[in-house]
Amino acid sequence: MTDAPPFHVLIPARRASTRLPDKPLLDLGGLPMVVRVAERARASGAASCTVATDDAEIAAVCARAGVPALLTRADHPSGSDRLAEAVERLGLPDQAIVVNVQGDEPLIDPELVRAVAALLHRRTDCAAATAAHPITEAAELFNPNVVKVVLDARGTALLFSRAPIPWWRDAPRHDAGQDLAARPSGAAPLRHIGLYAYRAAFLRRFPALEPAPLERCEALEQLRVLWHGQRIAVHVTDQPPGPGVDTPEDLERVRALLGA
Numbered sequence: 001m002t003d004a005p006p007f008h009v010l011i012p013a014r015r016a017s018t019r020l021p022d023k024p025l026l027d028l029g030g031l032p033m034v035v036r037v038a039e040r041a042r043a044s045g046a047a048s049c050t051v052a053t054d055d056a057e058i059a060a061v062c063a064r065a066g067v068p069a070l071l072t073r074a075d076h077p078s079g080s081d082r083l084a085e086a087v088e089r090l091g092l093p094d095q096a097i098v099v100n101v102q103g104d105e106p107l108i109d110p111e112l113v114r115a116v117a118a119l120l121h122r123r124t125d126c127a128a129a130t131a132a133h134p135i136t137e138a139a140e141l142f143n144p145n146v147v148k149v150v151l152d153a154r155g156t157a158l159l160f161s162r163a164p165i166p167w168w169r170d171a172p173r174h175d176a177g178q179d180l181a182a183r184p185s186g187a188a189p190l191r192h193i194g195l196y197a198y199r200a201a202f203l204r205r206f207p208a209l210e211p212a213p214l215e216r217c218e219a220l221e222q223l224r225v226l227w228h229g230q231r232i233a234v235h236v237t238d239q240p241p242g243p244g245v246d247t248p249e250d251l252e253r254v255r256a257l258l259g260a
Helices: 033-042 056-064 079-090 110-122 200-208 213-218 222-227 248-258
Strands: 007-013 048-053 069-071 097-100 128-134 148-151 157-161 190-199 232-236
Touching: 007 033, 007 079, 007 110, 033 048, 033 056, 033 110, 048 056, 048 079, 056 069, 069 079, 079 097, 079 200, 097 110, 097 200, 110 128, 110 190, 110 232, 128 148, 128 222, 148 232, 157 222, 157 232, 190 200, 213 222, 222 232
Parallel strands: 007 048, 007 097, 048 069, 128 232
Antiparallel strands: 097 190, 128 190, 148 157, 148 190
16 A cells, blocks of 8 residues: 555535435445445545535434534535635644545545545645546547646646647547547546545635636636646556446446445
């Protein structure tokens, strides 16, 4: 297992999902999804694992399963704002590393959680860390629901986008039928994995940062970090993450993988 300093996992969880109502409470092999996520997060070796939710039933379900839960305000505009409240109420010191594990990722790899925390610990020049993996299917590159990231020489994010970046100018074709293996060496596109580590001090500052124009355009919250001159280190893994749950079809796919 990757060496990592002590770190804390926070799992934001809300019931308001237009595509999959009551998502955190849905059954996955006899356990609510949010509890499944917490179990995977705990396996990372985190010093603590807490669900941050605005819903009393989610908090009660977590309590019955022995998962610490914090009931937060209901008016937070983003998950990061909710985590900022949680960091404050838990009294975490400014230098504490906090990993944001999404509440709809019941197959998240515990080692990936640990690796992202370890990366942020090493990269003292960065306010946050995240993860990515190579895209091997051109259809994913051209899918706006798949977020791409490009890096600098130090493995720091230059840009996140729903667009197909980096754009291969001299590609034989510019659609989902192109051969990604034929790209110039080192120009493979990377898919962003929605897992973040922050220092508690930065999370406390985040709600006061003005949303970036790029963030409003792309609907990608991490662009706010870059817009305000902060750096995001990126851990690149060869292994794509297990599927998250956004739709009824995703739910059935994950249930099948769990044998549930």
